[in-house]
Amino acid sequence: LYFLLDFLVYTSRGMTPSNQFKVHGQLPLFGMTIRESEEEWGVPHSFTLFGQRQSVVVAASCASEMERWVEDIRMAIDLAEQSSSPNNDLLSTSPSDNKLSEDGGGDQExxxxxxxxxxxxxxxxxxxxxxxxxxxxxxxxxxxxxxxxxxxxxxxxxxxxxxxxxxxxxxxxxxxxxxxxxxxxxxxxxxxxxxxxxxxxxxxxxxxxxxxxxxxxxxxxxxxxxxxxxxxxxxxxxxxxxxxxxxxxxx
Structure with a gap:
Protein backbone atom coordinates (compact mmCIF):
# COMPACT_ATOMS: atom_id res chain seq x y z
CA LEU A 1 0.00 0.00 0.00
CA TYR A 2 1.13 3.54 -0.82
CA PHE A 3 -0.14 6.93 0.31
CA LEU A 4 -0.17 9.29 -2.69
CA LEU A 5 -1.66 12.72 -2.00
CA ASP A 6 -5.32 12.02 -1.11
CA PHE A 7 -5.33 8.41 -2.30
CA LEU A 8 -4.39 5.02 -0.99
CA VAL A 9 -2.90 2.97 -3.84
CA TYR A 10 -2.68 -0.81 -3.64
CA THR A 11 -0.07 -2.59 -5.73
CA SER A 12 1.74 -5.88 -6.26
CA ARG A 13 5.09 -6.78 -7.67
CA GLY A 14 5.22 -9.29 -10.50
CA MET A 15 7.97 -11.12 -12.32
CA THR A 16 8.60 -8.39 -14.86
CA PRO A 17 11.94 -7.33 -16.40
CA SER A 18 11.73 -3.95 -14.66
CA ASN A 19 10.58 -5.35 -11.27
CA GLN A 20 8.20 -2.43 -10.88
CA PHE A 21 5.15 -2.36 -8.63
CA LYS A 22 1.95 -2.76 -10.63
CA VAL A 23 -0.98 -0.59 -9.56
CA HIS A 24 -4.19 -2.59 -9.14
CA GLY A 25 -6.43 0.14 -7.78
CA GLN A 26 -6.81 3.25 -5.69
CA LEU A 27 -9.12 4.42 -2.94
CA PRO A 28 -9.76 8.10 -2.19
CA LEU A 29 -9.07 8.85 1.46
CA PHE A 30 -11.90 11.38 1.53
CA GLY A 31 -14.88 9.64 3.13
CA MET A 32 -13.03 6.38 3.74
CA THR A 33 -13.90 4.24 6.78
CA ILE A 34 -12.08 1.30 8.40
CA ARG A 35 -13.43 -1.85 10.04
CA GLU A 36 -11.56 -4.76 11.60
CA SER A 37 -12.35 -7.93 9.67
CA GLU A 38 -10.66 -10.85 11.44
CA GLU A 39 -13.93 -12.54 12.44
CA GLU A 40 -15.60 -11.83 9.11
CA TRP A 41 -12.83 -13.23 6.89
CA GLY A 42 -11.02 -15.53 9.32
CA VAL A 43 -7.69 -13.88 8.47
CA PRO A 44 -5.49 -12.66 11.36
CA HIS A 45 -4.76 -8.93 11.55
CA SER A 46 -7.10 -8.09 8.68
CA PHE A 47 -9.21 -4.98 8.21
CA THR A 48 -11.45 -3.56 5.49
CA LEU A 49 -11.05 -0.17 3.85
CA PHE A 50 -14.39 1.19 2.62
CA GLY A 51 -14.11 3.81 -0.09
CA GLN A 52 -16.86 5.76 -1.77
CA ARG A 53 -17.20 3.25 -4.62
CA GLN A 54 -15.35 0.12 -3.54
CA SER A 55 -13.81 -1.66 -0.60
CA VAL A 56 -10.56 -3.58 -0.08
CA VAL A 57 -9.68 -6.17 2.55
CA VAL A 58 -6.03 -6.16 3.64
CA ALA A 59 -4.03 -7.94 6.33
CA ALA A 60 -0.91 -6.95 8.26
CA SER A 61 1.85 -9.38 9.22
CA CYS A 62 1.24 -8.93 12.97
CA ALA A 63 -0.99 -7.12 15.46
CA SER A 64 1.45 -4.26 16.07
CA GLU A 65 1.79 -3.54 12.34
CA MET A 66 -1.99 -3.58 11.96
CA GLU A 67 -2.32 -1.01 14.75
CA ARG A 68 0.25 1.24 13.08
CA TRP A 69 -1.42 0.92 9.67
CA VAL A 70 -4.87 1.72 11.09
CA GLU A 71 -3.52 4.68 13.04
CA ASP A 72 -1.75 6.13 9.98
CA ILE A 73 -4.71 5.59 7.66
CA ARG A 74 -7.10 7.27 10.10
CA MET A 75 -4.70 10.19 10.41
CA ALA A 76 -4.51 10.46 6.61
CA ILE A 77 -8.32 10.30 6.36
CA ASP A 78 -8.64 13.17 8.84
CA LEU A 79 -6.13 15.26 6.89
CA ALA A 80 -7.89 14.51 3.59
CA GLU A 81 -11.26 15.54 4.98
CA GLN A 82 -9.78 18.76 6.36
CA SER A 83 -8.76 19.67 2.81
CA SER A 84 -12.45 20.52 2.22
CA SER A 85 -13.21 18.55 -0.94
CA PRO A 86 -12.36 15.17 -2.46
CA ASN A 87 -9.54 14.92 -4.98
CA ASN A 88 -10.79 13.30 -8.16
CA ASP A 89 -7.45 13.24 -10.01
CA LEU A 90 -7.01 9.50 -10.35
CA LEU A 91 -3.75 8.03 -11.64
CA SER A 92 -5.45 6.68 -14.74
CA THR A 93 -8.74 5.33 -15.98
CA SER A 94 -6.91 2.01 -16.29
CA PRO A 95 -5.04 1.46 -13.02
CA SER A 96 -3.65 -1.88 -14.17
CA ASP A 97 -1.52 -0.04 -16.74
CA ASN A 98 0.21 2.04 -14.09
CA LYS A 99 3.47 1.05 -12.47
CA LEU A 100 5.35 2.53 -9.54
CA SER A 101 9.10 2.31 -9.91
CA GLU A 102 10.48 2.01 -6.39
CA ASP A 103 12.80 -0.94 -6.78
CA GLY A 104 16.49 -1.05 -6.21
CA GLY A 105 16.83 -3.49 -9.10
CA GLY A 106 16.97 -7.21 -8.39
CA ASP A 107 15.94 -9.32 -5.44
CA GLN A 108 19.24 -9.74 -3.61
CA GLU A 109 19.55 -7.57 -0.54
Whole structure:
Protein backbone atom coordinates (compact mmCIF):
# COMPACT_ATOMS: atom_id res chain seq x y z
CA LEU A 1 0.00 0.00 0.00
CA TYR A 2 1.13 3.54 -0.82
CA PHE A 3 -0.14 6.93 0.31
CA LEU A 4 -0.17 9.29 -2.69
CA LEU A 5 -1.66 12.72 -2.00
CA ASP A 6 -5.32 12.02 -1.11
CA PHE A 7 -5.33 8.41 -2.30
CA LEU A 8 -4.39 5.02 -0.99
CA VAL A 9 -2.90 2.97 -3.84
CA TYR A 10 -2.68 -0.81 -3.64
CA THR A 11 -0.07 -2.59 -5.73
CA SER A 12 1.74 -5.88 -6.26
CA ARG A 13 5.09 -6.78 -7.67
CA GLY A 14 5.22 -9.29 -10.50
CA MET A 15 7.97 -11.12 -12.32
CA THR A 16 8.60 -8.39 -14.86
CA PRO A 17 11.94 -7.33 -16.40
CA SER A 18 11.73 -3.95 -14.66
CA ASN A 19 10.58 -5.35 -11.27
CA GLN A 20 8.20 -2.43 -10.88
CA PHE A 21 5.15 -2.36 -8.63
CA LYS A 22 1.95 -2.76 -10.63
CA VAL A 23 -0.98 -0.59 -9.56
CA HIS A 24 -4.19 -2.59 -9.14
CA GLY A 25 -6.43 0.14 -7.78
CA GLN A 26 -6.81 3.25 -5.69
CA LEU A 27 -9.12 4.42 -2.94
CA PRO A 28 -9.76 8.10 -2.19
CA LEU A 29 -9.07 8.85 1.46
CA PHE A 30 -11.90 11.38 1.53
CA GLY A 31 -14.88 9.64 3.13
CA MET A 32 -13.03 6.38 3.74
CA THR A 33 -13.90 4.24 6.78
CA ILE A 34 -12.08 1.30 8.40
CA ARG A 35 -13.43 -1.85 10.04
CA GLU A 36 -11.56 -4.76 11.60
CA SER A 37 -12.35 -7.93 9.67
CA GLU A 38 -10.66 -10.85 11.44
CA GLU A 39 -13.93 -12.54 12.44
CA GLU A 40 -15.60 -11.83 9.11
CA TRP A 41 -12.83 -13.23 6.89
CA GLY A 42 -11.02 -15.53 9.32
CA VAL A 43 -7.69 -13.88 8.47
CA PRO A 44 -5.49 -12.66 11.36
CA HIS A 45 -4.76 -8.93 11.55
CA SER A 46 -7.10 -8.09 8.68
CA PHE A 47 -9.21 -4.98 8.21
CA THR A 48 -11.45 -3.56 5.49
CA LEU A 49 -11.05 -0.17 3.85
CA PHE A 50 -14.39 1.19 2.62
CA GLY A 51 -14.11 3.81 -0.09
CA GLN A 52 -16.86 5.76 -1.77
CA ARG A 53 -17.20 3.25 -4.62
CA GLN A 54 -15.35 0.12 -3.54
CA SER A 55 -13.81 -1.66 -0.60
CA VAL A 56 -10.56 -3.58 -0.08
CA VAL A 57 -9.68 -6.17 2.55
CA VAL A 58 -6.03 -6.16 3.64
CA ALA A 59 -4.03 -7.94 6.33
CA ALA A 60 -0.91 -6.95 8.26
CA SER A 61 1.85 -9.38 9.22
CA CYS A 62 1.24 -8.93 12.97
CA ALA A 63 -0.99 -7.12 15.46
CA SER A 64 1.45 -4.26 16.07
CA GLU A 65 1.79 -3.54 12.34
CA MET A 66 -1.99 -3.58 11.96
CA GLU A 67 -2.32 -1.01 14.75
CA ARG A 68 0.25 1.24 13.08
CA TRP A 69 -1.42 0.92 9.67
CA VAL A 70 -4.87 1.72 11.09
CA GLU A 71 -3.52 4.68 13.04
CA ASP A 72 -1.75 6.13 9.98
CA ILE A 73 -4.71 5.59 7.66
CA ARG A 74 -7.10 7.27 10.10
CA MET A 75 -4.70 10.19 10.41
CA ALA A 76 -4.51 10.46 6.61
CA ILE A 77 -8.32 10.30 6.36
CA ASP A 78 -8.64 13.17 8.84
CA LEU A 79 -6.13 15.26 6.89
CA ALA A 80 -7.89 14.51 3.59
CA GLU A 81 -11.26 15.54 4.98
CA GLN A 82 -9.78 18.76 6.36
CA SER A 83 -8.76 19.67 2.81
CA SER A 84 -12.45 20.52 2.22
CA SER A 85 -13.21 18.55 -0.94
CA PRO A 86 -12.36 15.17 -2.46
CA ASN A 87 -9.54 14.92 -4.98
CA ASN A 88 -10.79 13.30 -8.16
CA ASP A 89 -7.45 13.24 -10.01
CA LEU A 90 -7.01 9.50 -10.35
CA LEU A 91 -3.75 8.03 -11.64
CA SER A 92 -5.45 6.68 -14.74
CA THR A 93 -8.74 5.33 -15.98
CA SER A 94 -6.91 2.01 -16.29
CA PRO A 95 -5.04 1.46 -13.02
CA SER A 96 -3.65 -1.88 -14.17
CA ASP A 97 -1.52 -0.04 -16.74
CA ASN A 98 0.21 2.04 -14.09
CA LYS A 99 3.47 1.05 -12.47
CA LEU A 100 5.35 2.53 -9.54
CA SER A 101 9.10 2.31 -9.91
CA GLU A 102 10.48 2.01 -6.39
CA ASP A 103 12.80 -0.94 -6.78
CA GLY A 104 16.49 -1.05 -6.21
CA GLY A 105 16.83 -3.49 -9.10
CA GLY A 106 16.97 -7.21 -8.39
CA ASP A 107 15.94 -9.32 -5.44
CA GLN A 108 19.24 -9.74 -3.61
CA GLU A 109 19.55 -7.57 -0.54
CA UNK A 110 22.75 -5.57 -0.28
CA UNK A 111 23.44 -6.91 3.21
CA UNK A 112 24.93 -9.87 1.37
CA UNK A 113 27.74 -7.55 0.36
CA UNK A 114 28.75 -7.53 4.02
CA UNK A 115 29.17 -11.27 4.35
CA UNK A 116 32.26 -13.28 3.64
CA UNK A 117 35.91 -12.39 3.48
CA UNK A 118 38.10 -9.42 4.28
CA UNK A 119 37.55 -7.94 0.85
CA UNK A 120 33.77 -8.19 0.93
CA UNK A 121 33.39 -4.49 1.69
CA UNK A 122 35.68 -3.48 -1.14
CA UNK A 123 33.27 -4.17 -3.96
CA UNK A 124 32.62 -1.59 -6.63
CA UNK A 125 29.30 -0.56 -8.10
CA UNK A 126 27.39 -0.53 -4.81
CA UNK A 127 23.62 -0.68 -5.25
CA UNK A 128 21.41 0.83 -2.58
CA UNK A 129 17.98 -0.44 -1.61
CA UNK A 130 14.92 1.77 -1.37
CA UNK A 131 12.79 1.50 1.76
CA UNK A 132 9.95 0.12 -0.38
CA UNK A 133 12.22 -2.59 -1.77
CA UNK A 134 13.28 -3.68 1.74
CA UNK A 135 9.72 -3.60 3.13
CA UNK A 136 8.54 -5.84 0.28
CA UNK A 137 11.17 -8.53 0.82
CA UNK A 138 11.00 -8.52 4.61
CA UNK A 139 7.22 -8.26 4.84
CA UNK A 140 7.31 -5.22 7.10
CA UNK A 141 6.06 -1.63 7.08
CA UNK A 142 7.25 1.85 7.97
CA UNK A 143 4.84 4.23 9.67
CA UNK A 144 4.74 8.03 9.78
CA UNK A 145 6.12 7.92 13.32
CA UNK A 146 8.96 5.64 12.19
CA UNK A 147 9.99 8.17 9.54
CA UNK A 148 9.84 11.04 12.04
CA UNK A 149 11.98 9.18 14.58
CA UNK A 150 14.45 8.13 11.88
CA UNK A 151 15.06 11.76 10.90
CA UNK A 152 15.88 12.58 14.52
CA UNK A 153 18.24 9.61 14.94
CA UNK A 154 20.93 9.97 12.30
CA UNK A 155 24.50 9.23 13.34
CA UNK A 156 27.96 8.87 11.81
CA UNK A 157 31.40 7.89 13.06
CA UNK A 158 34.05 5.20 13.16
CA UNK A 159 32.94 1.62 13.86
CA UNK A 160 34.71 -1.73 13.72
CA UNK A 161 33.03 -4.58 11.92
CA UNK A 162 33.96 -8.20 12.67
CA UNK A 163 34.95 -10.37 9.73
CA UNK A 164 32.59 -13.29 9.30
CA UNK A 165 35.20 -16.03 8.98
CA UNK A 166 37.98 -14.77 11.25
CA UNK A 167 38.64 -12.95 14.52
CA UNK A 168 39.78 -9.79 12.72
CA UNK A 169 38.03 -6.44 12.78
CA UNK A 170 37.81 -3.83 10.02
CA UNK A 171 37.63 -0.13 10.85
CA UNK A 172 35.08 1.78 8.79
CA UNK A 173 33.32 5.10 8.68
CA UNK A 174 29.64 4.25 9.24
CA UNK A 175 26.61 6.47 8.61
CA UNK A 176 23.23 5.54 10.08
CA UNK A 177 20.36 7.13 8.15
CA UNK A 178 17.15 6.17 6.36
CA UNK A 179 16.85 2.88 8.29
CA UNK A 180 20.23 1.70 6.99
CA UNK A 181 23.92 1.58 7.82
CA UNK A 182 26.20 2.87 5.04
CA UNK A 183 29.84 1.80 5.14
CA UNK A 184 32.77 3.90 3.89
CA UNK A 185 36.52 3.41 4.06
CA UNK A 186 36.85 6.93 5.44
CA UNK A 187 34.76 10.03 6.08
CA UNK A 188 36.20 11.57 2.91
CA UNK A 189 34.65 9.00 0.55
CA UNK A 190 31.80 10.13 -1.70
CA UNK A 191 30.19 6.71 -2.13
CA UNK A 192 29.62 3.82 0.29
CA UNK A 193 31.29 0.46 -0.08
CA UNK A 194 28.10 -1.30 1.01
CA UNK A 195 24.91 -0.79 2.97
CA UNK A 196 22.91 -2.79 5.47
CA UNK A 197 19.14 -2.09 5.51
CA UNK A 198 18.03 -2.52 9.12
CA UNK A 199 14.26 -2.88 8.88
CA UNK A 200 13.33 -6.10 10.64
CA UNK A 201 16.67 -6.36 12.46
CA UNK A 202 17.20 -6.70 16.21
CA UNK A 203 20.02 -5.03 18.12
CA UNK A 204 21.39 -6.91 21.14
CA UNK A 205 24.60 -7.55 23.07
CA UNK A 206 26.41 -10.83 22.21
CA UNK A 207 26.08 -13.71 24.67
CA UNK A 208 29.14 -15.29 26.27
CA UNK A 209 28.61 -18.40 24.15
CA UNK A 210 29.31 -16.35 21.00
CA UNK A 211 32.96 -15.93 22.07
CA UNK A 212 33.26 -12.26 21.22
CA UNK A 213 36.06 -11.37 23.61
CA UNK A 214 35.91 -7.61 23.14
CA UNK A 215 34.30 -4.68 24.95
CA UNK A 216 31.64 -2.36 23.51
CA UNK A 217 30.31 -4.89 20.97
CA UNK A 218 26.71 -5.04 19.76
CA UNK A 219 25.03 -7.53 17.43
CA UNK A 220 22.59 -6.92 14.59
CA UNK A 221 20.64 -9.97 13.49
CA UNK A 222 17.78 -10.84 11.18
CA UNK A 223 16.95 -14.49 10.43
CA UNK A 224 20.27 -16.10 9.43
CA UNK A 225 22.07 -12.76 9.01
CA UNK A 226 24.27 -11.86 12.01
CA UNK A 227 26.76 -8.99 12.22
CA UNK A 228 28.98 -7.83 15.06
CA UNK A 229 30.13 -4.24 15.44
CA UNK A 230 32.48 -2.71 17.99
CA UNK A 231 32.72 0.86 19.24
CA UNK A 232 35.95 2.41 20.42
CA UNK A 233 34.59 3.68 23.73
CA UNK A 234 31.71 3.19 26.12
CA UNK A 235 30.27 6.57 25.14
CA UNK A 236 30.11 5.79 21.41
CA UNK A 237 28.81 2.29 22.16
CA UNK A 238 25.90 3.65 24.19
CA UNK A 239 25.10 6.24 21.51
CA UNK A 240 25.07 3.62 18.77
CA UNK A 241 22.83 1.24 20.67
CA UNK A 242 20.51 4.06 21.73
CA UNK A 243 20.04 5.38 18.19
CA UNK A 244 19.57 1.94 16.68
CA UNK A 245 17.07 0.99 19.37
CA UNK A 246 15.12 4.22 18.92
CA UNK A 247 14.16 3.39 15.35
CA UNK A 248 11.58 0.71 14.58
CA UNK A 249 13.76 -2.30 13.69
CA UNK A 250 12.03 -5.30 15.20
CA UNK A 251 9.61 -6.91 12.78
Missing amino acids: SEEELGGSRSSLERQGHRGNTTVHVCWHRNTSVSMVDFSVAVENQLSGNLLRKFKNSNGWQKLWVVFTNFSLFFYKSHQDDYPLASLPLLGYSVTVPAESENIHKDYVFKLHFKSHVYYFRSESEYTFERRVFHLSSVHLLS
